[in-house]
Amino acid sequence: MTNGWEESASAWIATQADGGDLARRLILDAPMLERARLHGTGDVLDVGCGEGRFCRLLASEGASVVGIDPAGSLIREARRLHPDGDYRVVGAEALPFADATFDLVVAYLSLIDIADLKAAVAEMHRVLRPGGHLLIANHNGFFSASNPSGWRSTPEGTRAFVIDHYMDERSDWVGWSGIRVLNWHRPLSTYMSLLLATGLQLRHFEEPLARGGHPEMAALQRRVPAFLVMEWEKPSPAGMV
Numbered sequence: 001m002t003n004g005w006e007e008s009a010s011a012w013i014a015t016q017a018d019g020g021d022l023a024r025r026l027i028l029d030a031p032m033l034e035r036a037r038l039h040g041t042g043d044v045l046d047v048g049c050g051e052g053r054f055c056r057l058l059a060s061e062g063a064s065v066v067g068i069d070p071a072g073s074l075i076r077e078a079r080r081l082h083p084d085g086d087y088r089v090v091g092a093e094a095l096p097f098a099d100a101t102f103d104l105v106v107a108y109l110s111l112i113d114i115a116d117l118k119a120a121v122a123e124m125h126r127v128l129r130p131g132g133h134l135l136i137a138n139h140n141g142f143f144s145a146s147n148p149s150g151w152r153s154t155p156e157g158t159r160a161f162v163i164d165h166y167m168d169e170r171s172d173w174v175g176w177s178g179i180r181v182l183n184w185h186r187p188l189s190t191y192m193s194l195l196l197a198t199g200l201q202l203r204h205f206e207e208p209l210a211r212g213g214h215p216e217m218a219a220l221q222r223r224v225p226a227f228l229v230m231e232w233e234k235p236s237p238a239g240m241v
């Protein structure tokens with residue numbers, strides 16, 4: 001079954017022109033880049049790289065980046081925009097890389113799109129080097145528990161955000177700007193349990209808010225933070241430096 005990404009590719013590419021959409025430019029890029037820079041970028045895998053914007057950013061900072069995505073049209077665009085880059089049409093559930101290949105694995109708003117999260121987490125852990133980091137930007141579970149309705153107007157003329165069935169994992173079709181894709185809602189405990197079970201150790205967690213931009217957007221983010229950023233480290237075996 002399609003998840004809508006191939007069909008939505010051209011609309012998605014349009015939203016990422018000029019340096020990314022507002023959420024990326026105002027909320028997520030800063031913490032994602034700060035964490036990536038902390039470790040030196042090295043060999044990086046971007047899982048669900050889309051049209052490759054974050055790969056290009058990391059490559060411009062000296063990283064050696066591979067981007068993977070199952071949507072062929074997005075990978076074609078990534079190759080067009082970055083002809084020297086390494087982009088492959090493949091899903092996160094079966095990564096075509098040897099164990100311990102990467103210093104940094106990035107999942108930038110792609111875990112919400114992946115149906116088999118358990119397989120993807122196991123693969124991302126497998127291809128990380130000991131001492132390497134998994135950097136995740138994802139929808140906050142409180143936010144995705146509102147799918148597909150989100151903000152609503154109340155009869156009193158105010159705006160309310162409806163969260164329901166938080167503990168029930170599910171997928172919903174969501175749409176914006178000509179894009180229509182299947183997004184997964186999962187409670188935070190689903191993500192944490194799968195990541196902890198691999199032996200990864202949580203090193204950083206934040207619910208980033210807008211840095212700059214329209215005050216109304218910043219105020220909505222304070223009412224309902226849409227995102228979270230987590231960084232996990234793959235421990236080195238005892239005695240290994």
Ligand SMILES: C[S@@+](CC[C@H](N)C(=O)[O-])C[C@H]1O[C@@H](n2cnc3c(N)ncnc32)[C@H](O)[C@@H]1O
Pocket residue numbers: 003005016047048049050051052053054068069070071074090091092093107108109110113114115
């Ligand atoms: C919201 S977009 C994010 C793209 C990019 N990371 C960015 O931030 O611009 C989600 C991406 O996840 C990809 N995706 C969907 N299913 C996937 C899977 N099974 N494995 C890896 N990526 C997947 C989609 O094709 C899409 O490009």
